[in-house]
Amino acid sequence: MASSTDLSRIKESSDTGKQQNRVVTEEEWLQKWEANNIGFHNEQGHPLLKKHLDLLLNGRSGLRIFFPLCGKAVEMKWLADMGHSVIGVEFSEQALKDFFVEQNLSYSEGSIPEISKAKVFKSTSGNISLYCCSIYDLSSKIAGKFDGIWDRGALVAINPCDRERYANLMLSLMDKNCSYLLATVSYDPNKYKGPPFYVPEHEIESLFGKFCEIKCLQMQDVFSERQKVWGLDYFLEVLYLLKIFPG
Numbered sequence: 001m002a003s004s005t006d007l008s009r010i011k012e013s014s015d016t017g018k019q020q021n022r023v024v025t026e027e028e029w030l031q032k033w034e035a036n037n038i039g040f041h042n043e044q045g046h047p048l049l050k051k052h053l054d055l056l057l058n059g060r061s062g063l064r065i066f067f068p069l070c071g072k073a074v075e076m077k078w079l080a081d082m083g084h085s086v087i088g089v090e091f092s093e094q095a096l097k098d099f100f101v102e103q104n105l106s107y108s109e110g111s112i113p114e115i116s117k118a119k120v121f122k123s124t125s126g127n128i129s130l131y132c133c134s135i136y137d138l139s140s141k142i143a144g145k146f147d148g149i150w151d152r153g154a155l156v157a158i159n160p161c162d163r164e165r166y167a168n169l170m171l172s173l174m175d176k177n178c179s180y181l182l183a184t185v186s187y188d189p190n191k192y193k194g195p196p197f198y199v200p201e202h203e204i205e206s207l208f209g210k211f212c213e214i215k216c217l218q219m220q221d222v223f224s225e226r227q228k229v230w231g232l233d234y235f236l237e238v239l240y241l242l243k244i245f246p247g
Contacts, residue, residue, distance in 0.1 A: 019189045019197050023159050026091055026134070033092040040153050040196065045075050048183060048239050049150055052217055055241055056148045056179050063147035066173060068135055068154035072099035075150065080127045087146070089131040089138050096121050096130045114142050136165065138173075145175040152183040156196035163199075167207035171244075180212070180242035185235065186219075192230045204240060212242040 031037075049056070057063065063084045067076055070088030072095045080086045090096055100107045105123050112118040118133035131138060135154075149170065158166050174180060184199040201216065208214060217239045227235040 019194050020160050022193055022197070023161070024157075024195055029157075030092055030094075033094045040071070040157075043074065045073075045078060046152050046183070048218065048237070049075055049152065049181065052181060052239065052241070055217070056150065056181050058177075058179050060147065064144060064175075065148040065150065066143070066146040068149070068151055068170070069157055070099075070130060071095045071153070072102060073152075074103070076128060076130075077103045077105065080123070080125070084127070084148075086128045087131070087143055088129075089133065089135050089143075091132070091134060093119065093132045096132055099130070112142065114139075136162075136169065138169070140172055143173065146173055146178055147175055148178060149174065149180040149182075151181065153196065155182060156185050156194075156199055158197075160197055163203070163207060171208070171211055174244055176244055176246075178244060181217075182240045182242055184238045184240070186238055187227070187232050187235045191232055192227075201238070208242055212244055215241045217241050 056065070061083055065079055065084050065086050067073055067086065067088035070076060070090045071092070073088070076086045076088060076099065088096075099105075100121065100123070105125075105128070107121050107123050107128075110120050110122070112120050112131065112133065115133050115137045118131065118137065121130045121132065122128065131143065135158075151170070155163070155166065170180065182204070184204070185196050186200070187198055189198040204214060219236055219238045221234065222237045223232070223235040
C-alpha cells in the first residue's frame with residue numbers, strides 16, 4: 001500500500017497508459033448487473049458524500065440533484081428523504097427496479113416521448129425520477145438543469161474516448177449555482193485496463209477548467225484486496241468540487 005507521503009507523486013507521475021482506446025459496451029454493463037458483478041455498489045452509501053455534503057448543498061434546501069449512471073445508489077433515497085428532488089440516469093433497467101424494491105419505494109413506469117424505447121421510473125412520492133436510457137440521450141430539455149451533481153462511478157466508468165462528450169453534457173446540465181462533486185480514481189493504468197478508469201487531474205482541468213473553478217477536496221488511499229486481485233499496488237480515490245465561474 002502506498003504511504004501517504006507518496007500519494008501526490010504517484011498521482012501526478014502516471015499517464016492513461018493503454019486505457020485511451022479501451023471500450024466497454026452497453027451489453028457488458030448489462031451483463032454485470034445480470035451477474036450481480038457490481039462491486040462498485042456501496043450498500044452503506046459513500047462516506048465522501050456524507051463528509052462533504054455541506055459543499056453539495058451549500059446551505060440550500062429543496063434542490064434538484066443529479067446522479068449520472070446512478071445504478072441503485074442508496075444515497076438517492078437519503079437525499080430525497082431530506083427534501084430534495086433526485087434525478088438519475090442508468091442504462092440498466094434491472095438496477096433501477098432493484099433500487100425501488102430494496103428501498104421499499106412504490107413507483108410508476110412511463111415512457112419518454114423524446115427518447116425512443118426509453119423509460120422513466122418515478123417514486124410515488126414524486127421526488128425521485130430515474131431515467132432508463134443512454135446518458136447521452138438525456139438533455140436539459142428533458143431533465144432540466146441541476147443545483148447539485150453527485151458523480152461517483154460515472155466519469156470513471158464511461159469509455160475514455162467519450163469523456164469530452166460526457167463533460168459537455170454535464171456542463172449543459174449545471175445550473176449557474178450548481179455544486180458538482182466529482183469522485184475519480186487514481187492508479188497505474190498500465191497494470192489494469194479498467195473500468196473503473198484512471199482519470200488524471202490534468203484531464204479534469206482539460207475537460208472542465210475553461211468553465212469551472214475546480215478544487216481538489218480530498219485524496220485518500222482506498223487500496224483493498226479487490227484492487228490487489230486486479231494486479232494493482234495502490235488505488236486512490238480523489239474528490240473534486242466543480243462550480244461554474246460567475247458572470
